[in-house]
Amino acid sequence: MKQFTEEEKIKILSDIIAIKSINENEIEVANYLKNLFAEYGIESKIVPVTDTRVNLVAEIGSGSPVIGVSGHMDVVSPGEKKEWTTDPFTLTERDGKLYGRGTNDMKAGIVNLALVMIELKENNELKNGTVRFMATTGEEVGGAGSKKLYEEGYMNDVEYLWVAEPSHDTIIYSHKGSLNLRLMSIGEAAHSSMPDQGYNAINPLMEYLLELDEKLNGDDRKNEVLGKLVMSTTIFNAGNQVNSVPEKATAEINVRTIPEFDNDEVIDLFNTTASIYNKAGANIDVEVTMSLPSVFTTGQSEMVELAKELGKKYLDLEISVKGSPGVTDASNLLLDKDGNFPFMMFGPGETKMAHKTDEYVYKDYYFAFFDIYKQLILGLLK
Numbered sequence: 001m002k003q004f005t006e007e008e009k010i011k012i013l014s015d016i017i018a019i020k021s022i023n024e025n026e027i028e029v030a031n032y033l034k035n036l037f038a039e040y041g042i043e044s045k046i047v048p049v050t051d052t053r054v055n056l057v058a059e060i061g062s063g064s065p066v067i068g069v070s071g072h073m074d075v076v077s078p079g080e081k082k083e084w085t086t087d088p089f090t091l092t093e094r095d096g097k098l099y100g101r102g103t104n105d106m107k108a109g110i111v112n113l114a115l116v117m118i119e120l121k122e123n124n125e126l127k128n129g130t131v132r133f134m135a136t137t138g139e140e141v142g143g144a145g146s147k148k149l150y151e152e153g154y155m156n157d158v159e160y161l162w163v164a165e166p167s168h169d170t171i172i173y174s175h176k177g178s179l180n181l182r183l184m185s186i187g188e189a190a191h192s193s194m195p196d197q198g199y200n201a202i203n204p205l206m207e208y209l210l211e212l213d214e215k216l217n218g219d220d221r222k223n224e225v226l227g228k229l230v231m232s233t234t235i236f237n238a239g240n241q242v243n244s245v246p247e248k249a250t251a252e253i254n255v256r257t258i259p260e261f262d263n264d265e266v267i268d269l270f271n272t273t274a275s276i277y278n279k280a281g282a283n284i285d286v287e288v289t290m291s292l293p294s295v296f297t298t299g300q301s302e303m304v305e306l307a308k309e310l311g312k313k314y315l316d317l318e319i320s321v322k323g324s325p326g327v328t329d330a331s332n333l334l335l336d337k338d339g340n341f342p343f344m345m346f347g348p349g350e351t352k353m354a355h356k357t358d359e360y361v362y363k364d365y366y367f368a369f370f371d372i373y374k375q376l377i378l379g380l381l382k
Helices: 006-017 028-041 103-120 144-152 202-217 261-278 303-314 363-380
Strands: 042-049 054-062 066-072 092-094 097-099 131-136 160-163 170-175 178-184 229-237 248-257 285-292 318-323 343-345 360-362
Touching: 006 028, 006 363, 028 042, 028 103, 028 131, 028 202, 054 103, 054 144, 066 103, 066 363, 097 318, 097 363, 103 131, 103 360, 103 363, 131 178, 160 303, 170 229, 170 261, 170 303, 178 202, 178 261, 202 248, 202 261, 202 285, 248 261, 261 285, 303 343, 303 363, 360 363
Parallel strands: 066 131, 066 160, 160 343, 170 318
Antiparallel strands: 042 054, 054 131, 092 097, 097 360, 170 343, 178 248, 178 285, 229 248
16 A cells, blocks of 8 residues: 655655756656656656647546646746745755745645555555546746647546645635737837937837726726736836937736636737727737636536535635636636636645745645545545
């Protein structure tokens, strides 16, 4: 009978944290997990996304129902390493916390999912149904991995999905979409003493952005769970010399969308507004660099209710059920599912710790979620 010890769980997490899968290099994480699965007779498949980035899919059991469990293998940059108390890629324990880049977001979650599958298989505890493990690439930037899994049909027969993102005290059942746009305004360079001899690329782009900011952030539509759409201009670049009128200006925008004001409508508004400005003499180009739709489910499912019970049992917490302004791989994985589909985001860690210096996960929560995930699978596949 296989039972992972706490020491084994820490060692495997430590190995995964040591892999610098910073918005790239997920193949090393995938190969580590593939070899780990193979030690226990579980077949897994590398699913290429680009020449250098891959997903990993593994299954145990057979037949229906099919539970999909998912997490991403990439992490964000640690930033300035000197700002960290200890090496971000060396798992370090202090005061009941496990520190390291990706401990919280979200290698603790993905390791738990893998180890639970191994125990279930080794101990022959899965009497019916299938568990499909889907480890993705590129979640932190663009969601290319989850898009590939959706396109290749890995979600076609899935009847439950949970994403093990950090949210130890809250089950997320709906979240906003995320839309990134890059804008370019082309003008004509001139000396600043003779601006009429050129065309300042900044001016029409600033007017355009302010108009769209007012239209989007001022829109009255509101989702009952997710609230209102939010637009933010986050990057603006123009010019290279103080006494020269710039011939080019660029801006990047992130919009957090809701079902009532979705990605397609926002994109159309950006394009039609640009056309109006261009007819008046501007030259503004709109490029969509990422589009992930919102996820809106009822949150009413056997899975959510059982997860709440298990959270109370193993974490001694009253688990709340909410929507989130963030985004997950579910935006792609649930593209053809309706609002009644059982989905949740629930995992070890705190949402507020994602991407922070001295990122950590509580060791007790890391261990507790192993039991939660195992009992959740067994409960759903009874």
